[in-house]
Amino acid sequence: MTRFQSVPLPVWASPGVVVLVVLGYCAVHLGIRWAFSGAMNIDYATENVMTQTLALGYHEGQPPLFNWVLFAVQAVVARGVIGFLIVKYACLGIAAFFWYRTALDVTGSRGTAALAVYSLSLLYQIGW
Numbered sequence: 523m524t525r526f527q528s529v530p531l532p533v534w535a536s537p538g539v540v541v542l543v544v545l546g547y548c549a550v551h552l553g554i555r556w557a558f559s560g561a562m563n564i565d566y567a568t569e570n571v572m573t574q575t576l577a578l579g580y581h582e583g584q585p586p587l588f589n590w591v592l593f594a595v596q597a598v599v600a601r602g603v604i605g606f607l608i609v610k611y612a613c614l615g616i617a618a619f620f621w622y623r624t625a626l627d628v629t630g631s632r633g634t635a636a637l638a639v640y641s642l643s644l645l646y647q648i649g650w
Contacts, residue, residue, distance in 0.1 A: 535633040537622075544618045544639065548611040555607055566606050618642060 533539055562570060572580040573593045580589050588609070596605040618639050625638035643649040 531632055535636040537632065540622060540636050540639055544615055547643065548615050552607045552611050556604060560603055562603055562606070566603065569606070570601065614648065 534543075569580075569589065569592060573589045573596060576590065576593060578586060580586055592605060592609050595608050599605050599608065621642060622635050622639045625635035626632065629635065
């Protein structure tokens, strides 16, 4: 009978470190974006006008959840780019959490789940 010894979990793969890396990543990106460009792109400007009031729909074929969340965030912080950035990076953090949980359920390995979350930064839309 052979006995398997468990391999210790690397530091970078522990759930606490994964959370800190994701939060740090979001904070750095938010800070850089806010510091270097306070301008809104055309999509942000359109949504900024649309979210001045609550409505059941803003665009044809697009549900209003994003606009409602943005409306709530802009009620707390100033209207402008910062509200969009908060919503954007909060969604990224939530997506990373669910990505981690899904990878952990599929593979059963915290190391692989951590690598799955870290690999999100390789996607152009997230990593740049």
